Amino acid sequence: MKRIGFIGIGLMGSGMAKNLLSAGYPLVVWNRTKSKAEELLTRGALWAGSPSDVARQADVVFTMLSADQQVKEVLLGAGGVCEAVHQGHIIIDSSTVSPKTSRELYEAFAAKGADFLDAPVTGSAPQAEAGNLGFMVGGKKEVFEACVPMFQAMGHSWTYMGETGAGTTTKLANNTMSAINLLSFIEGLTIARQGGINPEDFVKVVSSGGAHSKMVENKADLILSGNTAAQFASVLMNKDLGLALQMAEELGVAAPVLGIAKQILRMAVGKGFGEEDIAAIYKLYQDWA
Numbered sequence: 001m002k003r004i005g006f007i008g009i010g011l012m013g014s015g016m017a018k019n020l021l022s023a024g025y026p027l028v029v030w031n032r033t034k035s036k037a038e039e040l041l042t043r044g045a046l047w048a049g050s051p052s053d054v055a056r057q058a059d060v061v062f063t064m065l066s067a068d069q070q071v072k073e074v075l076l077g078a079g080g081v082c083e084a085v086h087q088g089h090i091i092i093d094s095s096t097v098s099p100k101t102s103r104e105l106y107e108a109f110a111a112k113g114a115d116f117l118d119a120p121v122t123g124s125a126p127q128a129e130a131g132n133l134g135f136m137v138g139g140k141k142e143v144f145e146a147c148v149p150m151f152q153a154m155g156h157s158w159t160y161m162g163e164t165g166a167g168t169t170t171k172l173a174n175n176t177m178s179a180i181n182l183l184s185f186i187e188g189l190t191i192a193r194q195g196g197i198n199p200e201d202f203v204k205v206v207s208s209g210g211a212h213s214k215m216v217e218n219k220a221d222l223i224l225s226g227n228t229a230a231q232f233a234s235v236l237m238n239k240d241l242g243l244a245l246q247m248a249e250e251l252g253v254a255a256p257v258l259g260i261a262k263q264i265l266r267m268a269v270g271k272g273f274g275e276e277d278i279a280a281i282y283k284l285y286q287d288w289a
Contacts, residue, residue: 001025004150005058007051007074007081008095009036011230012121013064015128016094016154020062021045022131023153028057051075055084060150061091067239068097076108087113090143092150094119094135096175096236098243099165102138106164115143118164120171121155124218124232132156136174138166172244179241179261182215182278189223190285199224222279234281235274238265 001024006017009031017040021027027045029037034047041047048054051074055061061081065071071093075081081091091109093102093116102118109116122134133155137144144160151158161170188211192202203220206212222228241262248255264281271287273280 002059002150003028003057005029005048005054005061006045006064007031007054007061008064009040010064010066011125011233012094012128013062014040015125015130016062016064016133017045018043018129019131019154020150023149025150025153028054030054050079051081052079052084055081055089059089060147061089062150063091063093063095065095066236067095068101068243071095071097071101071105075105082108082112085109085112085114089114090117090147091115092117092119092147094121096120096171096240096243097168099168099172099247102165102168106139115140116164117143117147118167119147119151120167122171122174123155126231128154135159136161136167136170138162138164138168138170169247172240172247175237175240176244176255176258176261178215179237179265179278180257181213182219182281183261183264184211185213185216185219186223186282186285189282190289194289219277219279222277223282228273228276228280228283230275230277232278233275234265234268234278237278238262238269238274241265 003026004020006027006029009029021043028048029040029045030048030051031037048057063071091114106116117137117139119135119137127133131154135151135155135158138161141160148158161167189202193199206216244258245262268281268284271284
């Protein structure tokens with residue numbers, strides 16, 4: 001069984017790494033803050049002194065980080081993974097980054113004889129913990145097929161999308177829809193509540209009709225309870241929509257609703273909701289109401 005390295009033990013990475021351990025994979029981990037990896041270490045994971053040390057000890061290295069710059073630093077920077085890779089290594093980035101970054105990483109590792117997959121996910125922290133993520137993957141198909149057992153340990157679906165960058169392109173398009181779906185729910189809920197409709201009854205109606213979505217399913221309880229502890233932080237969705245807008249512009253695609261969604265996410269972050277779950281956007285609408 002291949003030894004797996006995992007870099008980025010945050011809300012998502014923690015659950016993913018636990019599920020790899022549970023599936024029996026030998027695991028070596030690194031995170032900027034070591035304390036976040038303590039639970040994994042008590043379960044049998046090994047600690048590496050640096051990203052390059054992870055690569056020295058592992059056959060496959062996963063990264064789950066917050067943004068393009070962090071991914072580049074960990075993979076390509078001083079003491080990074082690229083310093084220690086060799087022929088046969090597989091690097092899998094599950095972060096949400098731009099397709100341009102994914103292609104840059106592919107080229108850097110190909111020059112060392114290593115393979116690279118961009119494999120971002122659908123789902124947030126609860127799905128990561130439950131091993132119920134969906135992987136969308138770009139890169140060489142034969143490398144994807146070799147890695148399916150690892151995706152299977154962490155998720156319920158794994159779809160090969162095409163060449164390098166196809167996974168991250170899919171993720172940004174998916175998050176565009178997720179944000180718009182969430183905003184449509186929050187906007188409708190705000191209108192209903194201001195009109196005197198019981199919010200719980202409104203959610204029941206929405207959940208049984210054409211307006212239903214995964215965002216209603218996943219976020220209604222958080223919104224109604226006021227519990228906006230981060231499962232997927234607003235600051236990260238704001239970042240993702242910025243990448244999606246940039247991609248749409250590069251592709252020559254008109255995306256006016258995406259543009260409005262990005263403005264609202266920016267406002268939510270500006271209001272101080274950045275570290276709260278995206279369900280906290282409801283607070284913004286309450287302020288406006």
